[in-house]
Amino acid sequence: MDNKKKYFWNEYQKEIADDNYYYERSCIRQSFFPGSETAFLKILRDELGKTIIDDQNQHTCTGIGYHSDVVQFDTTMTICARLFSLMTDKELKNFVPSCVTSFGIFTEVFETWQEFPEELEKARNFLRKATGREFNIPENISHPSDIIYKYRKELKQKMKYQLVNHKTGKPLRVVEHIGCHYGKIFTKHAVGGAEFPQVLAGMIEEWGGEVIDYPERRHCCGFGFRQYLVMANRGYSVANTKKKFESMEPYKPDFVLTNCPGCTMFMDRWQYTIAEMEGKTYDENGMGIPVLTYEELTGLLLGYNPWDLGLQVHQIQSEALLDKLGIPYDPKDKFVGKSGKFIGQPEKPEILKVDYDG
């Protein structure tokens, strides 16, 4: 990279803390993709040797309520202030929200306090009156995908597998989808800003895959809170997902990688909806295109058990992808819980093909 390019690329970089994180869990990820957050904590602690606190007193950031117009911004600021006070109690300064919606909320609150100091004082007073607590503003707010991106080279050294089809030796073709609230609201908080988001593409390229650049690459997944909350409006939501998949279909992606819980959820589940409503699937075998979180992908390449990562909970089954990567798995363990008991399995869809009998 020449000096001129390097200079401009520096404008699109963000500072990512290197250790001592306070982890703020997502409200929805633990039910949709239960293995992802556990995998992230394990990767940071066991693989990278970092300190990250998973506080049992944490709570919602109000993101879904705020974006659905049922929670006022004053309330949101106070709730965020309480989370910052929990971080302050642990004597930490680096805040790591698991969810992209939360990340957007915290950056919005952070920027509001920077621009309007009177709002900060208001939030401090609200929190003091309600709970008697005080807080420090985080020195660094990083999304977990930022941290994985920062340490992608170190993690590559520990990986057992690469993003390469082990039968053909060709790189896997990957669609990367970044949550809108990660970089489209406050661009300086995103690696690469809104124009050149590199956080997922950087991981894919480092780990041997090929990023697909398709026309609707930066289009929303269709999560849009007010679209899906009212059933009659869900057609708008699924239409966005359909538009993206129709755009990426000719490029024949092996899987989709996302960093937002909503994007993972909707790009995964709406494929089932589109298949059952219109009989359309976007891969050659009628099984759909797997959608993975960045923690699941990192865990898979590090050699973690796919069922411990929760891949069986996805709507689009991932056995075909595991076969391409050459990752071994035991089909008998797919629906067996940690206690060794059968946890049940979902019904078989009518049109979308799956690997289990149902």
Place this chain on the structure above:
Amino acid sequence: MKHWGFKISKPRVLDFDTANLDAYNRLIEKVPSAHRCLMCGACTATCTANLHTEFNFRNCHLMFRRGQFDGLAEELDKCMLCGKCKLVCPRGVNTRAIIYNLRIVLSDLNYKKIES
């Protein structure tokens, strides 16, 4: 097929990669004044057919200009060719000739054969 109380909305985006924009040039050859239309809608406001049906000449002309032909032939059949639209056009566009020739161009494209 399953139904969950909502439909998948169709996109309203025009795909210029697949649109046939050349057909409009053929219309211009036949009716040069079509080029002057600024889509004000006076033609539709005065249209007798529009009073009794959903026929919208302005929309038909706009869709044709953008290469969107689906359902256009059926819409044009609602016009009675009375020519009131031509009288009110502030740009002097020969709207009646546009409709007549639109049907011919669409027929040439095999969108719908005109009977006699």
